[in-house]
Amino acid sequence: MRDFGLTSEQILMRDTVRKLARERFEPGAAAADRDRRPPLENLRLLAEYGYTGMSIPEADGGLGLGLFDLVLMVEELARACANTAMLYSLTDGAPTRAIVRLGTPALRAQWLPRLARAERLVAWSMSEPDAGSDIGNVKTRAVADGDHYVVNGAKLWCSGAQVADAYLVLVRLNDDPGLKGVGAILVDRDTPGFAVGRHLELLGLRGTGMAELVFQDCRIPADRLFLPAGRMRELLGVLDADRISGNPPICLGVAQASFERIVQHVRDRKQFGKPLAEQQGVQWKLADMAIDLEAARALLYRAAARVDAGQASIVDTSITKTYVNQMAVRVTNEAMQLAGAYGLAEEYPYERHFRDVRGMSVGYGTTEIHRNSIAREILSGRYAV
Ligand SMILES: Cc1cc2nc3c(=O)[nH]c(=O)nc-3n(C[C@H](O)[C@H](O)[C@H](O)COP(=O)(O)OP(=O)(O)OC[C@H]3O[C@@H](n4cnc5c(N)ncnc54)[C@H](O)[C@@H]3O)c2cc1C
Numbered sequence: 001m002r003d004f005g006l007t008s009e010q011i012l013m014r015d016t017v018r019k020l021a022r023e024r025f026e027p028g029a030a031a032a033d034r035d036r037r038p039p040l041e042n043l044r045l046l047a048e049y050g051y052t053g054m055s056i057p058e059a060d061g062g063l064g065l066g067l068f069d070l071v072l073m074v075e076e077l078a079r080a081c082a083n084t085a086m087l088y089s090l091t092d093g094a095p096t097r098a099i100v101r102l103g104t105p106a107l108r109a110q111w112l113p114r115l116a117r118a119e120r121l122v123a124w125s126m127s128e129p130d131a132g133s134d135i136g137n138v139k140t141r142a143v144a145d146g147d148h149y150v151v152n153g154a155k156l157w158c159s160g161a162q163v164a165d166a167y168l169v170l171v172r173l174n175d176d177p178g179l180k181g182v183g184a185i186l187v188d189r190d191t192p193g194f195a196v197g198r199h200l201e202l203l204g205l206r207g208t209g210m211a212e213l214v215f216q217d218c219r220i221p222a223d224r225l226f227l228p229a230g231r232m233r234e235l236l237g238v239l240d241a242d243r244i245s246g247n248p249p250i251c252l253g254v255a256q257a258s259f260e261r262i263v264q265h266v267r268d269r270k271q272f273g274k275p276l277a278e279q280q281g282v283q284w285k286l287a288d289m290a291i292d293l294e295a296a297r298a299l300l301y302r303a304a305a306r307v308d309a310g311q312a313s314i315v316d317t318s319i320t321k322t323y324v325n326q327m328a329v330r331v332t333n334e335a336m337q338l339a340g341a342y343g344l345a346e347e348y349p350y351e352r353h354f355r356d357v358r359g360m361s362v363g364y365g366t367t368e369i370h371r372n373s374i375a376r377e378i379l380s381g382r383y384a385v
Contacts, residue, residue: 006072014072017051021080029081032207033352036199038163039207042077042084043091043118052091053116055245056100061113066308070245071300078253082356083207085250090121090160094242095168098184101238102227107186122186123164125155125213133369135170135236136178140215142171142185148219149185154197155213159363161196162209165189169213173229184227184235185220193218204355239364240314241307243321247364248300251328251357252293258353259289262335265342276338285338289331296327315377318370325367328357 006014025042032039046052054070056062063069070092078085096115099107099122114120131137140153151171158167167187174181187194197212227235263286266276276282303316332354336343343350361367377383 010069010072013051013069014076017073017076018079020045020049020051021076021084025077025084026080029083030346030349030352032081032083033204033356034346036201036206038087038160038209039081039084040087040163042081043087043121046088047091047118052088052118053112054092056092056096056112056116060100060108060116062116066304067241067245068301068304068308071249071304074245074249075253075256078250079257080253082205082250082254082353085253086159086205086208087121087163089242089246090123090164091115091118093246094124094239095122097241098168098226098235098238102234107226120166121160121164122166122168123158123160125158125161125167125169127157128153128155133366136180136182138170138172138182140169140171142173142183142220142225144222145219147222149222149225151185151187151193151215151218151220153215155215157200157210157363158213159205159208159210161211161213162199164209167213168226170232170235176229179232179236181229182232183225183229184232186224186226187218187220188224191218191220202359204352204357204359240312240317243317243364244300244303244307244312247360248296248321248324251324251360252296252300254353254357255293255296255328255331258332258335258350259286259293261349262286262289262338265339282338285334289334292327292331296324299323313377313382314373315383318365318373321364322367322370322374325357325361329354329361332357 024045025039028039043052051073053062054065054073055067058064074085074088077088099111103111111120115122126135128138128140130139140151140155142149142151155169166189169185169187170182171185172181173183193216195214197214200210200212202210266282269276299320303312303320306312306316332350336350336354339348339350342348
């Protein structure tokens with residue numbers, strides 16, 4: 001396995017995206033949050049610059065890069081605007097990876113070149129009112145009817161729902177217990193009987209167009225069945241990569257931004273006749289934040305490199321996601337504290353940074369569910385250093 005140090009190409013890409021995101025995306029980040037407006041124009045700009053379609057093979061119109069490259073990209077986007085980084089997963093996230101890995105040649109030809117140019121956006125829809133961590137409890141049902149499926153049910157918490165062109169939706173296809181009876185179907189936004197329902201607003205990431213999805217006698221051509229029942233493990237395997245490239249780099253990028261901003265603040269802000277940065281208690285907090293960021297980055301880059309080398313284990317995924325999620329809550333929370341009342345004011349980014357990372361401990365598998373996976377590996381004897 002190669003070292004997880006960056007190549008010169010990766011450094012060039014990272015620095016170019018960092019500059020672009022700082023100049024073009026960061027100025028609108030607060031407004032995207034305040035106005036609950038997905039900054040789609042940022043995705044279009046990234047496509048113009050040739051920075052979309054990273055994990056789509058070159059033969060399918062993409063850049064054919066690895067997960068490590070994607071992690072670097074998402075981290076830089078999140079440093080400037082977390083909502084942009086989340087929206088990026090509509091072109092280069094779980095649905096795209098699923099089509100690359102499991103799609104038929106016809107489906108790949110139809111979707112991947114347009115996904116690579118961000119001309120089409122596909123959202124991932126799994127959660128339901130009664131199916132969260134327990135995804136085997138999916139109740140949205142697809143019943144075969146001639147050359148169609150008739151779908152009824154409701155989905156929750158679909159990130160990007162308001163701006164997506166299509167949705168990769170987990171549906172119950174038969175009464176086999178748990179995940180055995182669940183498959184997936186690809187649904188176009190304009191399908192009769194399908195509607196994007198209520199806008200759902202969480203604590204943070206308010207510019208991702210999250211909504212519920214509603215199916216009422218929605219007739220979907222049978223050839224849009226993406227995955228039959230009995231193969232869910234294959235589809236959920238795709239999520240493992242997303243748990244490294246989708247969620248932790250957003251946490252890392254946002255926490256890094258919060259850290260940099262607070263370092264500047266404590267240098268500038270004077271109390272008791274001197275800058276806050278001259279108080280040893282403040283310095284130690286900065287040092288702890290830097291230690292946390294470095295450890296998280298090392299874990300994340302190692303995990304991404306291992307995925308690219310085909311050597312990732314559940315431990316890489318779950319340990320990395322859990323640690324980076326919790327690091328980001330600690331670092332952004334400490335930045336708020338160090339900024340005093342400014343940290344809680346909407347004119348400053350600290351409270352938004354905290355809100356944006358907080359939900360990441362819930363999305364993409366809660367940190368408790370990931371702890372279950374880690375514990376399972378430890379107790380089965382498979383976890384060894
Ligand atoms: C920012 C964000 C984005 C999201 N985007 C999407 C999306 O695009 N598409 C989509 O389908 N969903 C999305 N979700 C939903 C997400 O997948 C679910 O919130 C998640 O799976 C948890 O389900 P739940 O919220 O129903 O919580 P529950 O499963 O009800 O869990 C509640 C609490 O119980 C704990 N718990 C549950 N089971 C166990 C157990 N066995 N052992 C220990 N503790 C347990 C959990 O850790 C949690 O603390 C998103 C969520 C967030 C926060």
